Amino acid sequence: MNLKIFFIFILTLSVLSFLEGYFSSPSGFITFYAPAITTGNTGELVPFSLAIKPGFGRVFINIQNASFAPDVQQSFLLARRDAEQIMNVNLNNYDLYLVINNNGGSVSGESAGALFASAIVSVFTGKPLNSKTEISAMLASNNSLLPVDGIDEKILAAYAAGKTRFIVSSQQVIPNESELPPGIQIIKVGNVSEAVKAMLS
């Protein structure tokens, strides 16, 4: 009889500890920088962090420091789908937490899509993002990458931050490519898997 009560006690404890894993806040964020264009039309690197935790296939954005325009949310959902395909895993048993770390008013646009996909793969697999590499490309529905606006300013901002490689879509036109500093190498890739591979190498 006592053994039975003990067993139930242990079972309850284990269920509670199991639930706490699911219902606690995330830890283990990685930080990455998305090239962006400010309203003043200069380039800058916007810091984001991401964590992944066992969960229910949800995505959370932290709204304390800035608001995320619906197109950013949409691009993040696309990135999640592409990351699932690249890793051949299903993220329905995980929750993703996206935080923006600067005190900006709002973030908009889809140009961080390929970076979001790389960050998701990085967190999930534990392989770090290459700290010298930047990327700015939109995700398309067929896994290819689309060009983005303000690419020259973004490359200059990445160069100023000490990056040595910049990945863009193979369709990207760089208006002032010849005037860019030689210290940063431009890499054109055709699809999201190549982009993620380059970001993690």
Next chain:
Amino acid sequence: MLVIIIFLSFLLGYSSTTSKKSIPQSQSNQNCGLNASNVKVVINSTCNSTPYFSNSITIPLVAVSSAGGGEVVNLTITEKPGSGKTFFEFSLSSPLIANETQNSFSRAVEVAKNFDAQTMLNSQKVDLYYSFDSNVSEVDGYSAGLGAAVGTILLLKNESLKTGVGVTGGVELNGSVTPVGGVLDKAQALKNAGFTEFVIPAGEGVVNTTENSTTQNCTQTIVNGQVFNECFTQTIYTIVPESVEKTVGINVVEVSDVKQAYAQLASQ
């Protein structure tokens, strides 16, 4: 067998994190024991302790769709042990959230934290999660702000929402409630969904509707023995103040600040 292995692996994975945490303050205050009631397992926050697991509250809000007509949208707020962060959920099955709505929620969270000493203290120990349960593709506007503020206050104070009540309204950082419009459609949507009370911004309980009436005016003129009939139609537009409460048949309560809204929406 596989299930047992999976279960054990979870057990191993999480026991390391839980074992470091003793149940906070459980001896220091008789109200602070583990409190298990239906799905939520919390430590009674009247003793300002950290919730041991997550705890959530659902607030019925009403949206007006671009096609017209109101729709009841449930907002679920969850607190988890944390450090005062605020998260919004979006997924393939929940709507995207417009910037304006995110900003209104940021204000709502600040208002809730600054509501009283208890909400201030408890807000520092939890992370707050907001999610909409709706089929719409995008949530826009700021009219969920008041519901978000009061819901957060109730959650942080471990109190519950009165049943059968819905809420709409914007909220400013100083706690004042701002008008939102569409109250008549929203009241109707709540009424249709079986709600009995609607908390709205002050001054919005009476809606001005326009009624038009057409009259035909004819004049007869006789010139040199000939009869001329001249007729014209006249449309008169009248602005008719319409009570939302009477029109819809739902108990309407106007509030001008968060304190009044809290007093009205808290159960007990």
